[in-house]
């Protein structure tokens with residue numbers, strides 16, 4: 506049927522599970538048709554909002570379109586759309602920012618309410634009713650299993666040759682019946698290549714032929730390249746110390762330009778035979794696979810620029826042998842991440858001198874994107890890096906602050922902080938030891954004396970385990986909100 510007919514089957518107030526993970530595999534026609542319907546209902550004076558659960562971020566056609574018409578009541582677990590972000594930050598819609606590995610199980614536990622409809626993009630429907638997934642698996646298995654009704658968007662854009670790249674694990678159960686997840690190498694296969702779907706639940710099938718969002722990355726700038734150099738030097742140091750094998754351990758890399766620069770840096774590094782165990786595979790990791798530096802990679806989605814996508818499609822048989830796409834409850838699973846010993850590298854908004862990390866909030870109260878999978882990997886990985894340029898917004902904001910204005914990852918989960926200034930290895934250090942090394946190694950010279958002054962004065966009175974001057978700890982953010990800069 507048409508997208509309009511399918512959109513008419515979604516009721517106001519419904520919880521809708523949609524496919525989509527980091528700009529890949531999201532439904533493209535139905536959200537737009539639904540946005541038009543919602544807009545018409547609002548014009549007629551009828552309230553109409555739905556809650557949208559996905560894998561991770563989607564694209565303007567989904568998050569942007571539905572947020573624009575004030576059609577979203579609750580969004581979870583991650584978004585990166587400018588319109589959606591503006592609506593969240595103006596208070597016009599709710600957003601539940603969740604660890605990506607938690608989403609499926611919280612839905613199964615009944616913590617999120619009832620899932621009415623699943624709207625899932627697929628590559629094909631097989632004769633036996635199973636579904637060939639797209640470039641993103643995300644929470645699709647869970648939405649298909651839990652929803653009362655299913656709507657499928659069959660997107661003809663991807664070739665059938667993607668069939669076989671996926672590993673959909675059906676062994677999850679609810680506590681107390683859970684069993685170990687028998688995955689002991691990044692490219693192990695423990696599931697099925699297709700998604701199961703009860704045909705009796707399918708109420709609509711819509712055909713499309715549209716590309717994914719295909720974000721283009723900036724070529725690594727000098728700051729990102731410096732950050733990458735520090736990380737690669739450090740990994741070499743760990744190999745020499747015997748703490749990491751020569752081929753390292755499976756790499757996880759966050760989203761964004763800095764993350765991509767680190768992967769580009771690895772291309773020039775001495776390490777060989779690398780593996781990836783990550784949630785989203787972007788251009789940088791594809792390049793490592795192509796050059797043979799990396800032998801295999803596991804993810805929940807592939808999100809590429811147009812040029813990288815062209816290479817992927819031209820060489821799909823090569824990549825299908827080296828890439829496994831999994832549900833995000835497995836790609837980000839704490840048990841698996843810890844067993845494999847993942848080396849986690851994620852970007853942040855700010856770190857404080859003691860090693861607490863803010864990944865999500867600008868100036869303490871405005872949401873950027875969400876925690877995504879950073880916590881799944883940082884908490885459970887073998888090594889956890891958090892990276893950022895030392896300053897933001899042209900130098901007026903220090904990304905190293907006395908106290909984080911919001912905390913996503915605590916000092917207990919942070920091992921290494923990296924800026925273009927340097928790298929702070931915080932393993933085994935006390936808070937006061939950490940503070941000095943973060944100030945010395947990571948702070949921008951414009952802010953280093955201010956941080957040192959704060960730390961020195963904090964050590965003159967009060968508790969001396971984690972010294973703070975509470976009346977001053979967030980004054981840098983307060984000053985920035987008032988004057989536009991953290992500088993005095």
Ligand code: 0RQ
Nearest residue numbers: 561759760761851852853854855864874876877878879897
């Ligand atoms: O805003 O473009 O308007 O200037 O934040 O910053 O430096 O371009 O870095 O694109 O790597 O994003 C943490 C947001 C970093 C991202 C974050 C402003 C800065 C700019 C972006 P402008 P950059 P990146 C796996 C892991 C959480 C989820 C995660 C993220 C914009 O990496 O969302 O890790 N991470 N997932 O100017 C005010 C500061 C700032 C600041 C930066 N201190 N104060 N603004 N900015 N620092 C993937 C998934 O989970 C799916």
